[in-house]
Amino acid sequence: MHKRFTLTTTQNWITSTGFKLALQSDTNYNDGNYISPPKKGLKAFL
Numbered sequence: 001m002h003k004r005f006t007l008t009t010t011q012n013w014i015t016s017t018g019f020k021l022a023l024q025s026d027t028n029y030n031d032g033n034y035i036s037p038p039k040k041g042l043k044a045f046l
Helices: 001-026 029-033 040-045
Strands: none
Touching: 001 040, 029 040
16 A cells, blocks of 8 residues: 555656646746736646
């Protein structure tokens, strides 16, 4: 059971990091101070 928990935690970290990087790659992101949603960053993740 411990191994499965570790694997899930690693997968969650990779997924959340990928999502964060996808958002940050959008020029509208502006260090989190965006006026309009960073749609290209959201689309890049999906």
